[in-house]
Amino acid sequence: MTAAIEAGTTPDIIMEGPERLVSNWGAKGKMIDLADLWDDEALADISATSEAVVAACKSESGAYYEYPLCMTTHTMAINKELFEEADAMQYINDDRTWTTENFEKALQALKDHGVETTGVVYCGGQGGDQGTRALAMNLYNAEFTNADHTEWTMNSEAGVKGLQQLVDWCDAGLLSYDSGAVASDEIQLFANETIAMSFCWNAANQLTYAAETAFTPYPVAFPSESGTPELCGGIWGFGIFDNGDADKIAASKIFIEFICDDATQGPISISNTGFFPVRSSYGNIYAGTEDEERMETYASFQKWLGDYYNVTLGWAEQRTAWWNMLQQIFDGEDVQAAADAYVETCNTATADASAN
Amino acid sequence: MRKKNVTTRSKVLVMRETRSAYLFLLPSLFFFVGFVIIPMFMCLFTSFFNYTMSDFSFVGIGNYVEMFQDEIFQRAFWNTVLIVVVAVPTVTIFSLWVGSSIYRMHAVTRSFFRCVFYLPVVTGTVAVAVVWKWMFNKYTGLFNTILSGVGAIDQNVSWLGDEKTAIWCIILILFTTSIGQPIVLYVAALGNVDTSLVEAAEVDGATDIQTFWKIKWPSIMPTTLYVLVITTINSFQCFALIQLLTSGGPKHSTDTIMYYIYYEAFKLNRYGFGNAMGIFLAAVIAIFSALQFKVTKSGSVD
Amino acid sequence: MKSGVKHTTTYDVIVMIIMVILAVLFIFPVYWIVTGSFKDAAAINAAIPEWFPKNPTTDNYVRLFDKPAMQWLFNSVFIALMSMALTCLTAAMAGYALAKKRFVGRGLLFTFLVCAMALPKQVVLVPLLKEMSFLGLHDNIWAVILPTVGWPFGVFLMKQFSETIPTEMLEAVRIDGAGEIQTFLTIVLPIVKPGIGALAIFTFITTWNDYFLQLIMLNSSKNLTISLGIAKLQAEMSNDFGLIMAGAALGAIPIIAIFLMFQKYFTQGITMGAVKG
Numbered sequence: 001m002t003a004a005i006e007a008g009t010t011p012d013i014i015m016e017g018p019e020r021l022v023s024n025w026g027a028k029g030k031m032i033d034l035a036d037l038w039d040d041e042a043l044a045d046i047s048a049t050s051e052a053v054v055a056a057c058k059s060e061s062g063a064y065y066e067y068p069l070c071m072t073t074h075t076m077a078i079n080k081e082l083f084e085e086a087d088a089m090q091y092i093n094d095d096r097t098w099t100t101e102n103f104e105k106a107l108q109a110l111k112d113h114g115v116e117t118t119g120v121v122y123c124g125g126q127g128g129d130q131g132t133r134a135l136a137m138n139l140y141n142a143e144f145t146n147a148d149h150t151e152w153t154m155n156s157e158a159g160v161k162g163l164q165q166l167v168d169w170c171d172a173g174l175l176s177y178d179s180g181a182v183a184s185d186e187i188q189l190f191a192n193e194t195i196a197m198s199f200c201w202n203a204a205n206q207l208t209y210a211a212e213t214a215f216t217p218y219p220v221a222f223p224s225e226s227g228t229p230e231l232c233g234g235i236w237g238f239g240i241f242d243n244g245d246a247d248k249i250a251a252s253k254i255f256i257e258f259i260c261d262d263a264t265q266g267p268i269s270i271s272n273t274g275f276f277p278v279r280s281s282y283g284n285i286y287a288g289t290e291d292e293e294r295m296e297t298y299a300s301f302q303k304w305l306g307d308y309y310n311v312t313l314g315w316a317e318q319r320t321a322w323w324n325m326l327q328q329i330f331d332g333e334d335v336q337a338a339a340d341a342y343v344e345t346c347n348t349a350t351a352d353a354s355a356n
Numbered sequence: 357m358r359k360k361n362v363t364t365r366s367k368v369l370v371m372r373e374t375r376s377a378y379l380f381l382l383p384s385l386f387f388f389v390g391f392v393i394i395p396m397f398m399c400l401f402t403s404f405f406n407y408t409m410s411d412f413s414f415v416g417i418g419n420y421v422e423m424f425q426d427e428i429f430q431r432a433f434w435n436t437v438l439i440v441v442v443a444v445p446t447v448t449i450f451s452l453w454v455g456s457s458i459y460r461m462h463a464v465t466r467s468f469f470r471c472v473f474y475l476p477v478v479t480g481t482v483a484v485a486v487v488w489k490w491m492f493n494k495y496t497g498l499f500n501t502i503l504s505g506v507g508a509i510d511q512n513v514s515w516l517g518d519e520k521t522a523i524w525c526i527i528l529i530l531f532t533t534s535i536g537q538p539i540v541l542y543v544a545a546l547g548n549v550d551t552s553l554v555e556a557a558e559v560d561g562a563t564d565i566q567t568f569w570k571i572k573w574p575s576i577m578p579t580t581l582y583v584l585v586i587t588t589i590n591s592f593q594c595f596a597l598i599q600l601l602t603s604g605g606p607k608h609s610t611d612t613i614m615y616y617i618y619y620e621a622f623k624l625n626r627y628g629f630g631n632a633m634g635i636f637l638a639a640v641i642a643i644f645s646a647l648q649f650k651v652t653k654s655g656s657v658d
Numbered sequence: 659m660k661s662g663v664k665h666t667t668t669y670d671v672i673v674m675i676i677m678v679i680l681a682v683l684f685i686f687p688v689y690w691i692v693t694g695s696f697k698d699a700a701a702i703n704a705a706i707p708e709w710f711p712k713n714p715t716t717d718n719y720v721r722l723f724d725k726p727a728m729q730w731l732f733n734s735v736f737i738a739l740m741s742m743a744l745t746c747l748t749a750a751m752a753g754y755a756l757a758k759k760r761f762v763g764r765g766l767l768f769t770f771l772v773c774a775m776a777l778p779k780q781v782v783l784v785p786l787l788k789e790m791s792f793l794g795l796h797d798n799i800w801a802v803i804l805p806t807v808g809w810p811f812g813v814f815l816m817k818q819f820s821e822t823i824p825t826e827m828l829e830a831v832r833i834d835g836a837g838e839i840q841t842f843l844t845i846v847l848p849i850v851k852p853g854i855g856a857l858a859i860f861t862f863i864t865t866w867n868d869y870f871l872q873l874i875m876l877n878s879s880k881n882l883t884i885s886l887g888i889a890k891l892q893a894e895m896s897n898d899f900g901l902i903m904a905g906a907a908l909g910a911i912p913i914i915a916i917f918l919m920f921q922k923y924f925t926q927g928i929t930m931g932a933v934k935g
Contacts (some may be wrong), residue, residue, distance in 0.1 A: 002622050120495075124517055200391055327606040
């Protein structure tokens, strides 16, 4: 895509997330402001689902570079049968949350039951890094960035404590890490029952792996000290590239409106993605389908959608710095020092990006 | 050529030769100038700019200064050097050994082995990388299964996730995808060494090793030069394996300049900085190749 | 070809054993790709490898052909063949001129070519991308072909081959009044033909595997090549290995077949030219 933008051969319409549409291409003046699609009705309807979605689609200058279609929250998943055998289900609340303390007990129970590798903190690349971010951040309820999205904050006391906890669990043999794996590798290990949990799960993954898992992947929230998790989300929607042709832009807007807002097409578009509507008025679009039960479970996680910090400038640099930092701490480097260095790298990138 | 007393006739001849030569060179020069020289100059030019998606301002040698201060770039540079320094001689020596071992075999066996060693080349890097990634897997991979099976390791190794092993895994895969071509070349070259010379040497009581160094080695020298050149190019270009297997990790131990250029230019849109690294790499390779030419030329018996 | 090996020595036995072990190592990935392409998802992801598909399925191929896989294959073949043809033609002409003609600027030009030869073309990707978009060729398979043809390696190789053309022969036909084109077609081409064969295969293979250039230049699904297509099948969050293996097999098998068919010609080509330098 970068190549296409540089080459000037971008399509008119693109479906992406705010971290690209808003804070990357939008901020660099490549996108069209979609404020006219965001009329009062849309604004109210989407706000009713989550203010975080509205905030994510809006740039610092107040322009809307994304018109959102669907969203999801990223969760983790456990092997239900294995947890039951190890008598570890007791540590998970009915609303599928758990505390850090209980998570540790569950790990111990699995270990005692003879599970060789409980879970793998993957850090071999950026693929599926939302899982490791949510894990480290929630353990002691840290914040990933400040509220204004201008600084990174995982070197805070709570952040470092969470990272240190992961290292400690790995040292104690309760958890494992792999600097050579990304999320897709980890999910494969989960699917073939090598490990008991995955840190990178959502509604779409469950569907993809439904055919090949011989067990029940049971989605749960990330463990947190307070018991109230803050989950990472995904928000997908449309942006229009500024190709300088007013007619094309107008046509693109009509198309986007049809795909997202048409009373019949809207829900169909969303169910094709396997995720959830950003418009609260659509209600449960999966009602009456064979997906109803599964989707209801995942919909119940929406209420824990955390701040959409992905729109912080310097996002791309942050993603690389994150897994590199994880590799360092698992390799025995001082957690505070590694986290400080990571935050410094990210803050420099953020400052550079906002200076331009 | 440039004698003072050039006759008109030879001047005309030189002119005619020059004209016809350039006509023959024209198609090639069109592509060479258009798609190598012009981009090269654009690369050099833009390397002096802070050139991003939204900015194009002159920074002088700023990018170069930043490059030399950039620790990741330094790692990437030394990793690239390591890959070249290890891969080029091992590929050359190993393919020469395989080549000289199989060229004496029966035609069918020879064909068979030649094809086998060529397989990774024709299978394609992407497909090969997928299989190797599975073999290197920490938990279910083939290597760990075998090694722990025979008791060589008591803890699973994350081959691609360990700073000490990752780059060697990359080099190993690079090795398997690089030796096919040289082996084919060496088999052909050795098969073509003048047999009368070899026989004469044997009659004179030369040992196999003597025959090899005195007769065969000089006559396969051009092949060796060719092998060195293509392997060097190949090794400096090591990118796909990194992108597909390690993203430069763990802890930048497999970052190569090529991958780092890709990362800076196409992931972070820092084109000017990427171009500066490109120019630097170009200069390094030029020096490296010049040395290779010099060394092999002086070593060959012309 | 037959050299005087009279009897089997211990060394020969050891060599044979090592060769066989290596052969297994080299064949394995291909075996794994081909068998993997016939496995169902559970079998391919199994923690304990299934050495041979117990329940072979063609499902992976069915799903592969839901995507424009044949188009990818066609693009790969077209790019490789076109680069090969253009490279061979331009390089044969230029190589002959450089080797056999004494003209103004020859030394300088040759130095230039040699210097540029070893540079990876990826180094100039950013400007190349700009240039291609200026020419309206981004996301067009010609954007991959043109830079490949421009790379001077072929010219260098063909110059080496052309050195073997006997100068007396060229002079003889010139005295007979043959024109430049006639000389090139009747004298030069037949002599350097083996070199062209070698260059052809070399270009074909390198272009086929030139993942980086394709990655940058090609974008839309219908313009992908097979290796790019396979790489793009690897999603961020889930790996459909069956599909990837099917794609890999589709990409590898035609080219293995080509190599098997042409290997004799290929090896002969190298033999006659490069060896004599």
